[in-house]
Amino acid sequence: MLLTEQRLEQEVLNNNKEIFSRIVQELEGADFEILIASAWFTDDELYQVVLKKASQNIRVEVIIADNQENLKLDFAALIAKGASVTKIKSGGYRMMRQKFCVIDKRIALHGSYSWSLNARKNNQESIIVTNHLETVNSLIGNFKDIQKKAIEGKDFVETPQDQQQPVSAEAKIEKHSAREHAVSEFTRVLDAMIAAEIGSFDRSMLRKQGYDRSKSNNGNPQVLTKALDTVYSVFINGIDVVEDKKRRLITKIDEQKQISTNAFVDTLNLQLHTVESDARMETLNAHQKLITLDSELEKKNKDIESIRDTKIGIHKTVIATLLEKIRAAQKEFVVPKFKWYEFIPVLLATLFLFAYIVVFYSSAGYLLLFSVADAKEAIREGQEVAHPEIFNSDALRLSMAKPGTGIFFILLFVIIPLGSAITKIFTKNRWLIAVMLIFGIGLVDTAIAYKVSASMYQTKILVGDVTEPWNFKMAFSDPDFYLVFLLGGFGLLMFKFAFQKLISIFEERNPDVETLKNNLLIKQMREDISAEESKIIVLKDEILLLENANIDLLAQKQVTEKLLESIPSKLTHLQEIKKNDLINGRKYIENISAIYKSHIENDNLPISVTSLKDRINVFLEGWNDFLFEEYANHKAIEKAKDAFDTAINWQSENIKINQIDKRIIIS
Numbered sequence: 001m002l003l004t005e006q007r008l009e010q011e012v013l014n015n016n017k018e019i020f021s022r023i024v025q026e027l028e029g030a031d032f033e034i035l036i037a038s039a040w041f042t043d044d045e046l047y048q049v050v051l052k053k054a055s056q057n058i059r060v061e062v063i064i065a066d067n068q069e070n071l072k073l074d075f076a077a078l079i080a081k082g083a084s085v086t087k088i089k090s091g092g093y094r095m096m097r098q099k100f101c102v103i104d105k106r107i108a109l110h111g112s113y114s115w116s117l118n119a120r121k122n123n124q125e126s127i128i129v130t131n132h133l134e135t136v137n138s139l140i141g142n143f144k145d146i147q148k149k150a151i152e153g154k155d156f157v158e159t160p161q162d163q164q165q166p167v168s169a170e171a172k173i174e175k176h177s178a179r180e181h182a183v184s185e186f187t188r189v190l191d192a193m194i195a196a197e198i199g200s201f202d203r204s205m206l207r208k209q210g211y212d213r214s215k216s217n218n219g220n221p222q223v224l225t226k227a228l229d230t231v232y233s234v235f236i237n238g239i240d241v242v243e244d245k246k247r248r249l250i251t252k253i254d255e256q257k258q259i260s261t262n263a264f265v266d267t268l269n270l271q272l273h274t275v276e277s278d279a280r281m282e283t284l285n286a287h288q289k290l291i292t293l294d295s296e297l298e299k300k301n302k303d304i305e306s307i308r309d310t311k312i313g314i315h316k317t318v319i320a321t322l323l324e325k326i327r328a329a330q331k332e333f334v335v336p337k338f339k340w341y342e343f344i345p346v347l348l349a350t351l352f353l354f355a356y357i358v359v360f361y362s363s364a365g366y367l368l369l370f371s372v373a374d375a376k377e378a379i380r381e382g383q384e385v386a387h388p389e390i391f392n393s394d395a396l397r398l399s400m401a402k403p404g405t406g407i408f409f410i411l412l413f414v415i416i417p418l419g420s421a422i423t424k425i426f427t428k429n430r431w432l433i434a435v436m437l438i439f440g441i442g443l444v445d446t447a448i449a450y451k452v453s454a455s456m457y458q459t460k461i462l463v464g465d466v467t468e469p470w471n472f473k474m475a476f477s478d479p480d481f482y483l484v485f486l487l488g489g490f491g492l493l494m495f496k497f498a499f500q501k502l503i504s505i506f507e508e509r510n511p512d513v514e515t516l517k518n519n520l521l522i523k524q525m526r527e528d529i530s531a532e533e534s535k536i537i538v539l540k541d542e543i544l545l546l547e548n549a550n551i552d553l554l555a556q557k558q559v560t561e562k563l564l565e566s567i568p569s570k571l572t573h574l575q576e577i578k579k580n581d582l583i584n585g586r587k588y589i590e591n592i593s594a595i596y597k598s599h600i601e602n603d604n605l606p607i608s609v610t611s612l613k614d615r616i617n618v619f620l621e622g623w624n625d626f627l628f629e630e631y632a633n634h635k636a637i638e639k640a641k642d643a644f645d646t647a648i649n650w651q652s653e654n655i656k657i658n659q660i661d662k663r664i665i666i667s
Contacts, residue, residue, distance in 0.1 A: 009107075010637070010644055012621045014126040019113050022129060023101065024049055030058050030103045035143050037063040037098035038115040042072050046115050054081035063088065063098065063146055069116070088150055098146065100139050108136045112614050124203060126617055132641070135648060203618050206231070210622025214643075219627045221642040228650045231619050235612055250597055257593040264585050272578045279571040286564040293557045300546045300553070307539050307546075315532045315539075322525045322532075329522050339505065346501050353495040360491060361448070363391055364484060368451045375459045388456045390484060445492065449485035453478045616647055 013019045020043075027034065027049045034053060041047070041064045054060045060078070064070050066087035075085045100110035111127030113119050130136070210227075217223045371388050378384065453475055460466045475481045623643055627636040 010128065010130040010132060010640055012126065012128050012617065012624055014124075014618075014621060016113075016120055016123070016125055019111075019125060019127050020046075020120050022127075023109060023113075023115075026101070026103050026107060026109060026129070027053060033059045033061075033102075033104055035061050035102040035140065036115070037100055037143055037146065039065045039098065040067075040069055040114045040116040040119075042069055042116040042118075043120060044073060044117075047073050047078075050083075051078055051081060054078055054083045057082070060084070061143075061147075062086070063143065063150075086147055086150060088146075098142070100142075102136060102139050102143065105136060105140065107131045108139050110139060111617055126614070126621065128617060128620075128644075130644070132644065132648075206615060206618045207622035207625070210619040211626045212622075213619075214623040214626040215630075219623070219630065219639045219643070221639070221646045224623070224643055224646045225650055227619070227623075228616060228647060231615055232612065232654075235615055253593055253596055257589055261586060261589055264589065265582065268578055268582050268585070272575065275571065275574045275578070279567055283564065283567050286560050286567070289560050290557060290564070293553050293560065297550060297553050297557075300550050304543050304546050307543055312536055312539050315536050319529050319532050322529050326522050326525050329518050329525075343502075343505055346498060346505065350495065350498040350502050353491060353498055357491050357495055359391060360488060363389065364448050364452050364488070367455045368448070371455050372458045372462070375462045379462060388459050390452070390480070390487070442489075445485055445488045448488060449481050450475050452484045453481035456480050613651070616651070620644065620647055 013022060023046065027046070030053055034050065036050070041062070050060060050062070060081075060083035062075070062078070062083065062085045064075075064085070064087055066089045070087070079085055099112065099114050100108060102108045107129065108131075109127050109129050111125065112123075113125040113127045119125050213223070213227045367388055367390075375386075375388075378386070454470055457466065457470045457474065457478065457480075461470070620643060624636075624640045627639045627643070630636075631639065
């Protein structure tokens, strides 16, 4: 039936698939609030829809029974989304029998349908979907009243997200003990047994009676009150138990008592075995953890000892050595004694070699520049031509007697090879020194040797000693060429070594040079000390980290040792709980069995008012079937509203004035 905001919207559904689809539809359409009261809530598909709405900041409040069935869904995830979940204790079988939902304070869904898989797939259920304001408000009030009674009577477990507290293993075992579960389950089975024995009825026949009664009165709601009185009378007659039923029920109670007692004992034994097994495993794990912690502590202590005694010790030794070297280097520089025994020979050798080079290269210069011209002059004047000599002590004197700049060129012959030999004085560049040596000793000396041998050969031609003209190749077979080359080159090399040795003797006595070297060495050693100290700091930080880790390990070890010590007493405590459960559970089952037998014998069986409401709903379904068959849709809706109001008023009046049978439990 289509609903509008301007008029009453009410529909009775008795097909389980249609009921499930309608609940999902209404939940999906929620804008700000969803209130759910259902003793059993195990349908995961409905749960996922509610979880999604809670994620969309829709206010969700749920009331369910605190029983094993309702542990199938993870209500903690719903609580994490901000929802409120109230679990009614004592299994929920007396106080918690509600099955309704109110959405946005505008529409209510109530009836026999539990939010469980069993209700959706197996049972024959029905609900009423209505926007009747009084009904909606009544169910909201009922919802709040259940919450209030549960809180005031402390017969609940309320778990909003901000009130969750950790619960110990012992508390969990006590709260959900085998005794409590067995008693609750026994009570549920007995209730179901009694309801099946005395509360069953033919739904299709009752619906047909509603149809026929509506048809015979053209849907007149005024006769509905009497019709409901009839339904009520039939319901009460069904409660009255005849002797045959009494005997069957008492026999079934005795059988179920034995079954429940045996199941209870088996469950306790299984739990006791689990507790003992867990204690053994916990003990084994604690011992293993202690072994692991001791191993880690020993390893870290060895690492600390190795770092402190070995690694840091090595760096400290290096620092001590460097400090000792610095102290030695910081002592005042003392000029060493003058080594006369070394200086005099080196000086004499240097002067001799200097004189040798001057004489040799001045002679070579004279031969190269003036010897041929002097030979020609002597021949013109009829004088005897002197034989050219490689060593001519008069070369400088003869050169100075020449007009012009002859003496200047003679001195160049001496300065160029001499300067090449002592290049190291002017530069420290090794490549430049090597080039100058090659140039001075190699090229210059070779060129001078070649020109000298050529001049001496020309003189021989003038005096008639040889007649063959000079050519380039003759230099390589002329002994004078090799003699000049070797005497010049050898002299230059020897002078170079002697002069460098003379310079080094004076450098050794120069305090400025040594001080600079010393300061540089001290600076380098201080930098090395800083590097070693930085390494020590890093190692000390590593030790600190290891010591902190040891503190954590020791704390874990203490906790584990205390845990290990507490396991026997905890096991004993849990075993005592199980023994008490065994004693009390059997006693409770026996007492409950006796109570139910007494109720049966005294015709005082408790029946939920929901059973009465279920019959009224089925009767109304048949009544409405005729209305929608006989009248137009809008007319049928109006008459259905009148019928629904009449039924609500009948229930309210009879319950309010306490006219219904005392055996019917109103909760």
